[in-house]
Amino acid sequence: MTRLNSTVGTNTYERVKRDVIFGDLAPGAKLKLDSLRKTYGASVSTLREILNRLASEGFVVAAEQRGFFVKPVSQDDLVEVANLRILLECSALETSIRAGDTEWEGRLVAAHHKLQLVEQKMLSGDHSQKELWKRYDWEFHQALISACNSQNLLALHGTIFEKYLRYQMLVLTFRGENAAAEHRDMLDAALERDTTAAIDVLETHIRKGLEHTLSAMNQSPLWQS
Amino acid sequence: MTRLNSTVGTNTYERVKRDVIFGDLAPGAKLKLDSLRKTYGASVSTLREILNRLASEGFVVAAEQRGFFVKPVSQDDLVEVANLRILLECSALETSIRAGDTEWEGRLVAAHHKLQLVEQKMLSGDHSQKELWKRYDWEFHQALISACNSQNLLALHGTIFEKYLRYQMLVLTFRGENAAAEHRDMLDAALERDTTAAIDVLETHIRKGLEHTLSAMNQSPLWQS
DNA sequence: GTTCGCAATAATATATGATATTTTTTGTTA
DNA sequence: TAACAAAAAATATCATATATTATTGCGAAC
Incomplete structure (x- = not known):
């Protein structure tokens, strides 16, 4: 009974990757x-x-010849990753809203519903399910751009999102009501097919998250590499 | 004497990758x-x-459990790759023009000079150095965005560019005078720091290249997967 | 006579432990 | 303290064993 995935390689790959993203394997x-x-x-x-x-x-x-290291973190790198996330996710969101059908809308409300439930829980003080919260956050953003008609774009965005997530997990903070409100606004704008509004909220959402994470990094001198 | 690179792994990696990009290993x-x-x-x-x-x-x-295949090609994939190249390269070009210093300008004129020489040769009928031509093309585009201040963006763009290049090598055609003129225009606009003009030419450059490649693919029914 | 199902076999991918190379550490001497 | 040689540790590579998938051949059912 080795999970659902068959090969040792795939299973271990996911475990190691998870451990990098969630900080169990320290940067550097x-x-x-x-x-x-x-x-x-x-x-x-x-x-x-x-x-x-x-x-x-x-x-x-x-x-080369000296082995492997966990990718170090830095504020510069975080800024790069956030900007790249804005570029990719906003572009994908635009085409997705244009091309999204009823199925897409369904995925959207479903994903938002689940996310919103966990967010409520966290707002009321229960921070026990950070991993679940981040998974639903990912699923919601993923649903938003899922109709963008580009596998290549979705794949690139996936990795960038995970890199961004890693920084969030390193500082381990919750932006609370604001983030939840932004998610709600994005859902509404997407369903109303208001492309510019949706993109606007998304960009703000990411920029605020970036600032939040940056200042959390400044708080603790651990990450000042 | 195994090239300059030391390990078997790195050398072979480059050989295999080259063989995929240049079509020596057929799609699929x-x-x-x-x-x-x-x-x-x-x-x-x-x-x-x-x-x-x-x-x-x-x-x-x-x-999983069934081995590896050369990535298949398709018109849909090419369109995705081209759009992604536009998105990444134009964005990088914008910040690069804004941030580029004198060193950057130097790299630019140097890269364009070399590219232009090969293009002249090809225009006069000598098609013997396609691989060199493509390398200089890559170096020129690389130079244009090299001041964008984002390693992450440059890395992503690098891979996308190579995927785009693969399609060009598969159809093996030369767009001639037009492409050369666009390169010249890009150099001029970049040196004059005319961001919008430069981005404009770049986008056209890629779109025309895309159409050119697509119609070449339609010519031969080999790629109609 | 053809097709379907199923076993036996061959081919292939995955995973491991062993060997060769390289880098890093340690210890000795000038 | 610096330079250098020897030992130890770690990486890169390989050959081989195990597990999985694909193929072939045969007989039964339609």
């Missing part, structure tokens, strides 16, 4: 193959396949 | 590990590392 940390072998219970070659994949996605840095 | 072809082992003279594990990397970059498709 050396990834010694032998240690990983013990931690994840996979062979060196299998782990190397995984690390190579993660390196080309940018979650890991590969240094 | 099965990549049997044992055959590859003979062709490239690297072990199966090393090759799997390479194919995993190429898969996450989108040059190869990995099918």
Whole structure:
């Protein structure tokens, strides 16, 4: 019973990636193959396949002949990632609103409903389900752009979103009522097919999230690399 | 004497990637590990590392338990790639023109000079150096956006550019005087810091290239997947 | 006679442990 | 303290074993 996925490689890949994104593997940390072998219970070659994949996605840095490291974090990098998320997600949102059909609207309200429930819970003080919250956040944003008709764009956006998410998980804070309101506004604008309004809210949403994360990074001198 | 790069992995990676981009490995072809082992003279594990990397970059498709395939081509995919190139390259060009210094201008004129020389040669009938031409084309576009101040953006653009290039190599045609004129216009606009003009020419440049490639694909029914 | 289902076999992919190379650390001497 | 050699640790690569998928051949049913 090794999850639903069949191969050791795929399973371990997801575990390692999750551990990078959620900070269980610290930024900049050396990834010694032998240690990983013990931690994840996979062979060196299998782990190397995984690390190579993660390196080309940018979650890991590969240094020729000197092994692998968790990708370091920096404020500059965060700004780059946020700007890229704005560029990709806004562009995808525009075509998605234009092309979205009834099915799309259905996905939208469904995703927002689930997200909104968790957000309410967090607003009332229950911060126990951060991972679930972030998953629903991802699903909502994903639903918004899902009708953009470009697999390539969706794939690129997916990785960028995950990189952005990593920074959010590192500072571990919740922007509360504001973020929830922005999500509501985006849903409304999308259903009304008000492209410019939707894009506007989305850009603000990301920019505010960026500032929020940046100032949280400034608070603790850990990330000042 | 195995090139300048040290490891077998890196060298073979570049060879395989080149063979995908230049069509020596046909779109959709099965990549049997044992055959590859003979062709490239690297072990199966090393090759799997390479194919995993190429898969996450989108040059190869990995099918769980059924191996690897060269990424198929299609007109839809080409359109996606071209649109993504427009999105990324225009955005990068804008900030690059804004932020570029004298060093940047130097890189620009140097890159254009080299490109222009090869283009002249091709215009006068000498089509013997397509690979060099494409390399200079890449270097020129790269130089234009090199001052955009985002490693993340440059990396993403790099891969998209290579995917676009692959389609151009598959149809193997030369757009001639027009493309050369557009390159000249871009150089001029960039040096004059005329952002909108530069972006305008760039977008046209890519759109015309797209149409050119699409119609070449329609000519031969090979790519009608 | 053809098609379908099913076993046996071959081909292939995945995963592992062992070996060769390279880098890093340690310890000794000038 | 610096330079350098030897030892240790870690990476890169390979050959091989295991698990999965694809193919072939055969017999039963239509």
